[in-house]
Amino acid sequence: MVVKFELSALKRTKWYEVLLRILFGGVATVATGMIAKSFGPIVGGLFLAFPAIFPASATLVEKHEKEKKQRAGMNGLARARSAVALEARGAAMGSIGLAVFALVAWKLLPRGPTWAAVAAAGLSWLTISISIWQIRRLIRGHQSSWSRSPRSS
């Protein structure tokens, strides 16, 4: 399976859905700052990885997948919820990358220029996340090819 860009998917996103994401993202960012101010950076830092936008995003994924299937004359609810599960699985892989992002930022921030530390952390997140996704895909590919091939006696 190849990774694809489907720009037409943006057309399915309605203006109020974009506003909702800006609202959730903005509130999460402000709330994280306020938590850090009230309880200190140790507790505040935890909330830098709070899945504030995930419930809204997952609900939108379900809605879009359901609408797509309905246009094709199907109910599509089960399929839409499977799509959400797949998206959550991807987020689980990405969260390992997020832990590495935080680790790199923690170690590099006091040692060099901020931009370099943030860039290295961002690059680490992307590399680790994509690598985990790719490794899982390869393992799954091998497993399914083993199960298809006839057993040699």
Next chain:
Amino acid sequence: MEGLKEILFRFLVGGLVVSIFSALGDVLKPKSFAGLFGAAPSVALATLSLTIASNGIAYAAVEARSMVGGAVALLAYTFLVTWVMFRYTPSTLLVAAGLLSTWLATALGIWFFLLK
């Protein structure tokens, strides 16, 4: 007034960064790959520079250290959402919002046993 300006600035930057990562998740296929962007460091990217500007590098580094714990909690949360959605296919909003308590419990557990 200065405080209100900072809140508004954080709101706009946070909203914009989160929306960009969400849009990336929308256009990417397959779904499991798009999901990687559901765990993007969007809030961290939006706030780290602002935190350094107002509180200094040492403060931001402490936040980053705690964020490792938050990311572990995110792994627990997303793993559980995946399992429940595949196993029972219930309402997405109910599961995704209801299980946020898992994130909170895991994060507070990490804070209590490892970071406090």
